[in-house]
Amino acid sequence: MNGRDLVRSMKVVGSVGAAQGLRTVRAAWRRRRADAVGLPPRGAERARVPGPVQEVLPGPGGGVIRFSRSELRVTVAVNGAVFWGWDGVSPEPSYALAGRCPEPDPRAVLEPDKDGGWRVVAERVTVVISRHGAVEVKTPGGVTLRRDLPPRWWEPVDGGAARWMQRSEVAADARFFGLGGRASGPRLKDGTYRLWNTDPGHALGPGDDPLYITMPVQVVVADAATHLVFHDTSWDGTVTLREGEEGAGSGHDRAGTCEMRMDGGPLRCWVMVGTPARVLRAWAALTGAPALPPAWALGHHHARWGFGSEQEVRRIVSGYQERGLPLDAVHLDIDHYDEHQVFTVDQDAFPKLPQLAEDLRRDGIRLVSIVDPAVKAAPGNAVYDSGTAEDAFVRDASGQLVRGVVWPGEAVFPDFTNARVRKWWGGLYEERVGQGFSGFWHDMNEPTSFAAFGESTLPRSARHALEGRGGDHREAHNVYGLCMARAGYEGLLELAPRERPFVFSRSGWAGMQRYGGTWSGDLATGWPGLRVSLSLVMGLGLCGVPYSGPDVGGFDGSPSPELYLRWFQLAAYLPLFRTHASLRAGRREPWEFGPEVLEHARVALVERRRLLPYFVTLAHLARRTGAPYVRPLWWSAPEDRALRDCEDAFLLGDCLLVAPVLDPGADRRAVQLPRGRWYDTATGRAYEGPGQILLDAPMSRLPVLARSGAVVPVRGDDGGLELEVWAPAPGRTGGGLVVPDTGGGEDEPEIERYVTRWEGRKLVVELEREDGMIASPRPVLIRGLDEGSAQM
Numbered sequence: 001m002n003g004r005d006l007v008r009s010m011k012v013v014g015s016v017g018a019a020q021g022l023r024t025v026r027a028a029w030r031r032r033r034a035d036a037v038g039l040p041p042r043g044a045e046r047a048r049v050p051g052p053v054q055e056v057l058p059g060p061g062g063g064v065i066r067f068s069r070s071e072l073r074v075t076v077a078v079n080g081a082v083f084w085g086w087d088g089v090s091p092e093p094s095y096a097l098a099g100r101c102p103e104p105d106p107r108a109v110l111e112p113d114k115d116g117g118w119r120v121v122a123e124r125v126t127v128v129i130s131r132h133g134a135v136e137v138k139t140p141g142g143v144t145l146r147r148d149l150p151p152r153w154w155e156p157v158d159g160g161a162a163r164w165m166q167r168s169e170v171a172a173d174a175r176f177f178g179l180g181g182r183a184s185g186p187r188l189k190d191g192t193y194r195l196w197n198t199d200p201g202h203a204l205g206p207g208d209d210p211l212y213i214t215m216p217v218q219v220v221v222a223d224a225a226t227h228l229v230f231h232d233t234s235w236d237g238t239v240t241l242r243e244g245e246e247g248a249g250s251g252h253d254r255a256g257t258c259e260m261r262m263d264g265g266p267l268r269c270w271v272m273v274g275t276p277a278r279v280l281r282a283w284a285a286l287t288g289a290p291a292l293p294p295a296w297a298l299g300h301h302h303a304r305w306g307f308g309s310e311q312e313v314r315r316i317v318s319g320y321q322e323r324g325l326p327l328d329a330v331h332l333d334i335d336h337y338d339e340h341q342v343f344t345v346d347q348d349a350f351p352k353l354p355q356l357a358e359d360l361r362r363d364g365i366r367l368v369s370i371v372d373p374a375v376k377a378a379p380g381n382a383v384y385d386s387g388t389a390e391d392a393f394v395r396d397a398s399g400q401l402v403r404g405v406v407w408p409g410e411a412v413f414p415d416f417t418n419a420r421v422r423k424w425w426g427g428l429y430e431e432r433v434g435q436g437f438s439g440f441w442h443d444m445n446e447p448t449s450f451a452a453f454g455e456s457t458l459p460r461s462a463r464h465a466l467e468g469r470g471g472d473h474r475e476a477h478n479v480y481g482l483c484m485a486r487a488g489y490e491g492l493l494e495l496a497p498r499e500r501p502f503v504f505s506r507s508g509w510a511g512m513q514r515y516g517g518t519w520s521g522d523l524a525t526g527w528p529g530l531r532v533s534l535s536l537v538m539g540l541g542l543c544g545v546p547y548s549g550p551d552v553g554g555f556d557g558s559p560s561p562e563l564y565l566r567w568f569q570l571a572a573y574l575p576l577f578r579t580h581a582s583l584r585a586g587r588r589e590p591w592e593f594g595p596e597v598l599e600h601a602r603v604a605l606v607e608r609r610r611l612l613p614y615f616v617t618l619a620h621l622a623r624r625t626g627a628p629y630v631r632p633l634w635w636s637a638p639e640d641r642a643l644r645d646c647e648d649a650f651l652l653g654d655c656l657l658v659a660p661v662l663d664p665g666a667d668r669r670a671v672q673l674p675r676g677r678w679y680d681t682a683t684g685r686a687y688e689g690p691g692q693i694l695l696d697a698p699m700s701r702l703p704v705l706a707r708s709g710a711v712v713p714v715r716g717d718d719g720g721l722e723l724e725v726w727a728p729a730p731g732r733t734g735g736g737l738v739v740p741d742t743g744g745g746e747d748e749p750e751i752e753r754y755v756t757r758w759e760g761r762k763l764v765v766e767l768e769r770e771d772g773m774i775a776s777p778r779p780v781l782i783r784g785l786d787e788g789s790a791q792m
Helices: 003-016 018-038 276-287 310-322 353-362 382-389 419-435 473-495 527-542 561-571 595-610 612-625
Strands: 045-048 053-059 062-067 071-076 082-086 109-112 118-121 126-129 135-138 144-148 152-156 163-170 175-180 191-194 214-221 226-231 237-242 245-248 252-254 256-262 268-274 300-304 329-332 366-371 404-406 409-412 439-442 503-505 577-579 650-652 656-658 668-680 686-696 704-707 711-715 721-726 734-738 752-759 762-769 772-775 780-783
Touching: 018 404, 018 409, 053 109, 062 118, 071 126, 144 226, 175 527, 214 237, 214 276, 226 276, 268 276, 276 612, 300 310, 300 595, 310 329, 310 353, 353 366, 353 419, 366 419, 382 419, 419 473, 439 473, 473 503, 527 561, 561 577, 561 595, 595 612, 595 711, 612 711, 612 734, 656 668, 711 734, 721 734, 721 752, 721 762, 762 780
Parallel strands: 300 329, 300 577, 329 366, 366 439, 439 503, 721 780
Antiparallel strands: 045 152, 053 062, 062 071, 071 082, 082 268, 109 118, 118 126, 126 135, 135 144, 144 163, 152 163, 163 256, 175 214, 191 237, 214 226, 226 268, 237 256, 245 252, 404 409, 650 656, 656 704, 668 686, 668 704, 711 721, 734 752, 752 762, 762 772
């Protein structure tokens, strides 16, 4: 027995109460014993490198290169994406990929290169393989974007999963982004990042890593081009990043480096090269189009752990209505369950839940339910009984059910890597739909199991189906939340085929956007937590997950009126706009912070409602192109190094630049502008970029700028769709895309393409049609003219 763990066990029992504390102690020891018995001991290992080239077999889009101790499969797809896999592995099976892999590019040719190496030459990229196994990705012009050195494996002598290491070099000027949801970002600083989805167990801040969603997805931005690299393995591992330095030492550049160390799984990766927009389009084509949220989900959500009763929900909703504040959804946390048991309702606190849902819906407000994966392990619990009959729960290496501890106490966990279990679980949402819920947020699905010491998750030796291949939790852990999201999404499609499923999940992995979005998890209340909010949303967007947002005010604490308001103002421009807090935290209703904050929050809510058609358009464009709603300032100009280093502002689509206030006491802030003319939306004043400007940021609003020539769809006073057009510079043209949407179903409306141009001193706004241009059929409001706004 480890003395340190014994001390921890005693402390836990004393801090959380005897019953739950003892459960977490037993769970921790059970987990340790299960892994001691169920995992093969790591004994002697032998190191391996590829060795020299022995044979080359050309094939469609590339071919197979055999080395003395491994073989490398290289394929360039028709969309320019490059795949390579060591030990001959293919792209499938993969939890990240959606549907079939892209077809190989028939024009890509495998041919000899200098010094005994080989290369695959394609239209958008050249891949060079050295005779000892280094892999280099180059632009068509011959500029090296990435060089992977020959990998190294450490194989157990007695068999089993091999650890591996891959070291890569990038340009000295390159900057790293991505790796899922990272509190340190969005630009990833030098350091080591773990790839293991983790509930930190406390309100998180800038130094916490890893968090709920980790992905082996990097976006690397350099002068020559942007590239995305995805190492397709779900095992535990680390990524160590080090930015390069130009002119280091004797005047020579020092390359940036990335070192991946993985505990197992295949060594295979995809690389996509081009502009940020092209890279994210290729990534979405590979991993799946983002799910389209219903229009109401792009409005304002109010949540709390601890509403406690139907009467309290009605009181909060009445508070919004009496003050004329827009509200689109209310979320119920675990306290609405019967003793925290999933797919149940506390009939004492919520005796008429379907009536409550109907009343709210009549007022345009949807009800959203939390759904946890843990099922109370007690006969008589309907979900436990049906899951037992279905053999749905995770078992250990000896065939016994894996038991953990979560909110309902002793719990078991569905194996979402089994298609049969996903279908069973998806059918359980019928109970939620019958109660009147319109949307679902998945929590605790890393998966989390409370433990007095060690990792708060399932034993690594726990067995999973893994789509029939079989394996253990080392491989299944990171995709557990992804597979749960799939189960819920597909179940809802069957239960309500005419409605768009609304699912967002605390945990997930590459490809999770196919089933919905996410939120930031338990952010610490404080100014650092506010800054982390933006980092997480931007980083996840670059990994292909466009719909996300934070808990306004932080999860666990009492924000000052200033902090709450600045958080609220930022969230009003993020995809998921939700206030939320824990049972122990202060209130989050806008009127709880005084009349001044209430009026400023009202402005933010009204502006969000006005911009709803723009958010709907961004959602449709994300589905069709993979472009996130929230984009870094360098999105359209990755060669601008000043923009690459800017982390405190963002582009909302192509039209708007939002500069949130992230520091206390600030009433002005510097803003780094991309190239072109930008209008302050509050004053109408024009600024020319690139360059830095200083803008007023009073408590009443955030600085928001509109791009010259932009066409922004907005909600008019009568509720109809109007076009807010920001005048292009004299002699210039502009334009924008609009996707009108009724908010329901999976139908994809046609994109309306508008063009703005000058005819002498008159600004013309036209709609592009197949048979030519016509005057805008929608009302137009011109902004940015010298004489102020004018109605057309």
